[in-house]
Amino acid sequence: MAVPTSYYVVLSAAMFCAGLFGILTRSNALTFLMSVELMLNAANVNFVAFSFHHGNLTGQTFALFAMALAAAEVAIGIGIIVTLYRNFGGTDVTIAREMRW
Template sequence: MENVTQALQGVPLNHYILLSIIIFSIGVIGVMIRRNAIVIFMSVELMLNAVNLLLTAFSVHHNDPSGQVFVFFIMALAAAEVAIGLAIIVMIYRNTNSTDVNILNKLKW
């Protein structure tokens, strides 16, 4: 494990911030341009993971394990969220025979 942790030395903190920003924005773009509810849901997962990576990087930077515990809680929350969300998608499919979010546009009003 020594040589793996040596790989960490030298990567600036703001490169981790940049990576998380890019992944998070890809998730936002995915939510905006797709119509399939499941793909929108996967984009939300992408955003959650970007935040997880940033929390871990800052936890290492500040030498504080609380950040990594928070990532653990976010993962537990994501598991609950996925179960509920997919149940809702299955119910939408049963009622409208599709997972197209444009069919549900009455929710806008």
């Protein structure tokens, strides 16, 4: 017996809201990155759930590419965090207030 699609979508909504809460409350850049990943993966859960719902594999393939894009995003994000740490001595996003330094 398959799990109903709506349950997956509710799980995805919970993941998205957890990520949103993390972005709104934390000031550490690494926690930011984790929260963004959580929101991105919530979208992936939706893709896979609706792929199953419609019996079409487009959603699953798209989720695969979304994961690849997430990897690229993390690579650049961690690079930015390293630069942030070097220039400001920490990863608090509220300290860095300028785009150039």
